[in-house]
Amino acid sequence: MSKLKAAVVGLGYWGPNLARNFQASPDFDLVGLCDLDTRRVEKVGASYPGAQRFTALADLFQTAKPEIVAVATPVATHHAIAKAALEAGCHVLCEKPLASTVKEAEELVELAEKRGRNLFVDHTFTYTGAVRAIQGLVEKGTLGDLFYIDSVRINLGLFQPDVDVIWDLAPHDLSILSYVVGKRVTGVRAMGTSHNPRNFNDVAYLDLEYENGLTAHLHLSWLSPVKVRRMIFTGSKSSVIFDDLEMSEKLKIYDHGVSFDVSDVEKRRQVLVNYRRGDMRAPALDNKEALGTELAEIAAHIRGTGKAAALGADGLEIVRVLEASQKSLAKDGAKVST
Ligand SMILES: NC(=O)c1ccc[n+]([C@@H]2O[C@H](COP(=O)([O-])OP(=O)(O)OC[C@H]3O[C@@H](n4cnc5c(N)ncnc54)[C@H](O)[C@@H]3O)[C@@H](O)[C@H]2O)c1
Secondary structure, X not given: OOOEEEEEEOOOOOHHHHHHHHHHOOOEEXXXXXXOOHHHHHHHHOOOOOOEEEOOHHHHHHHXXXXXXXXXXXXXXXXXXXXXXXXXXXXXXEEOOOOOOHHHHHHHHHHHHHHOOOEEEEOHHHHOHHHHHHHHHXXXXXXXXXXXXXXXXXXXXXXXXXOOHHHHHHHHHHHHHHHHHOOOEEEEEEEEEOOOOOOOOOEEEEEEEEOOOXXXXXXXXXXXXXXXXXXXXXXXXXEEEEEOOXXXXXXXXXXXXXXXXXXXXXXHHHOEEEXXXXXXXXXXXXXXXXXXXXXXXXXXXXXXXXXXXXXXXXXXXXHHHHHHHHXXXXXXXXXXXX
16 A cells, blocks of 8 residues: 655644654655744754655645645644645644634634545544553443543643643643543633733633533643643542553552442431442553554544544534633633533
């Protein structure tokens, strides 16, 4: 099978990871690299002599003729670059979040549909062994009924030029939750504070309600002195903790829980709680690099032999929640429906 010609636009922090994975993939041929900044193009391009180097998008489309374009530029530019790529007849893999507004994201999804091209969004975590294992635990009923999910994603973060901490970090949690729970967010409450001169929220808390009544709580910060990447999925039968900073035991499944004895009216008044403490196990996980798995699934999707985990519609859902969070922030944390 012939390789699909790929290009990467945006060669800052994340773009080089995409370039490296396209280059290593048996499904793709990295034919083009593009960045407004000549120094970035030259620096990254030096590792990929087979890829042509560009500073203008139109030249990339015309000369390298990529079949898929990965967009790894700042969020505010996703819409214009993805739109230009779709109009040039390319499939698009756009970084998270898909766009800056619901309107822009909807436009991209519609344009891809109209042009018969695929729009993928880089929800990287949905291609990791850990997230796939959590989804399997939920699907098989190992956790029982999910009670709630708690996520902490904090560190001394890279302040982004065009988005606040919610738009930067929450797409990770939201895409993991959407993949694991398989339900839509119906309401969001957001609180945030800013401690920087640009007045962007650099610390935020999001409360999410899902259509099955499940709730999730996200704590996001660029100002924490320590890095924490931890999600707790608490269920009626067991719970799982996903610690992404752990090298070998990223998932720990705890056979711990509580049950409430409500069989007797008298006892109900006393709220009899039974605590169960069982074993903890840390399952072995597929630890392949997520972007490698992602590109293989994207190639299969384009060739009609498989389905990628995150399409334009998934990206749009996340942007819907982000926009609702913004509205909630403006209303001092009031609940906003999505
Ligand atoms: N999936 C992930 O885990 C993950 C991780 C980090 C960043 N990201 C996403 O990747 C994107 C880029 O983030 P980053 O941290 O690499 O940013 P960055 O600022 O380090 O790099 C962005 C690059 O885009 C270039 N650029 C800007 N406008 C351009 C244009 N119109 N045409 C061509 N090049 C242009 C800049 O010169 C810069 O080199 C963001 O959307 C971010 O959310 C995703």
